[in-house]
Amino acid sequence: MSDLKAEGIDADGIDLEFDGRDATLKAASGAGLSKADLDKAKDVVADVEGVRVADVDTAGLADSGTGAEPGDDPAGEPTDEPTAEPTEEPTEEPTAEPTEEPAACDVATVQGELTRILGADFIKFGRGKGDLAGSGATKVAEIAPLLAPCTDAAVTVTGYADLYGKDGQLPMLRALAVKNALVEAGVSGDIITAAGGGEGEFANRNQNRYAVIEIG
Incomplete structure (x- = not known):
């Protein structure tokens, strides 16, 4: 339970039961926890040495409307790949002409x-x-004005996933999501290349669900 407290989780509001090496987490009576709280706690417990499987019991949750994602692996991202094909980037560039010369791109x-x-x-x-x-969308919105003047540059967006999603579509889906957001914010789609980078570089798999942007 000290690992939960170290992550800022109300350990007193969680009942943790073990069946051998398999752990089950559920909200304590009156704790008022949400599904997101239990999922966060589950990820922490799954990383504890000796634990084989961590799962949640949704009974008694304050927010019971957020169920587990279809195909979730108990210890990482879904093992079932998303069925939706990556959307093509917009084929038409914005038609509005700038009212003034854009700032030079260094x-x-x-x-x-x-x-x-x-x-x-x-x-x-x-x-x-x-x-x-969330914060990902906020960062992309802040980056778009920097890239918009760079019409002759080469921008690369690379998406990553954790161990359980690295071989599927998630890395490319994440790269395309960033690219499409940049294009919608006024960056030329012709200068952006989207790529899937497989598994992220962090030791903690929870940090490996990200995308990066580089310009050259």
């Missing part, structure tokens, strides 16, 4: 700004998700 300066905005955790995605949300 590739080295822009890359420095990209590194600053992306930070250590890059553009994050949810477990098993290929769509932008």
Whole structure:
């Protein structure tokens, strides 16, 4: 339970039961926990040495409307690949002409700004998700004005996944989600290449659901 507290999780609100090496987590009576709280706790317990499987019992949850994702692996991203094909990037460029000359693009300066905005955790995605949300969408919106003037540059967006999603469509879906968001924000789609990078570089699989942007 100390591992849960170290992650900022209310361990007193969670009942943890073991059947051999298999753990089951459920909300304690009156704890008022949500499904997201239990999922976060489950990921922490799954990483504890000696635990084989961690699962959740949704009985008694305060927010019972958020069920487990279809095909979830108990210890990582879904093992079933998304059935939706990656959407093609828009084929038409924005028709509106700029009212003034765009600022000059200095590739080295822009890359420095990209590194600053992306930070250590890059553009994050949810477990098993290929769509932008939260801080990831905010970062892309901040980056788009930097790339819009760089019409002669080469921009590469690379998506990654954890061990359980690295061989499927998730890496490319994440790269395409970032590319499409940049195009919608005014960046030329002709300068952006989307690529799937497989498994992320972090030791903790929970950090390996991300995308990066580079300019050259």
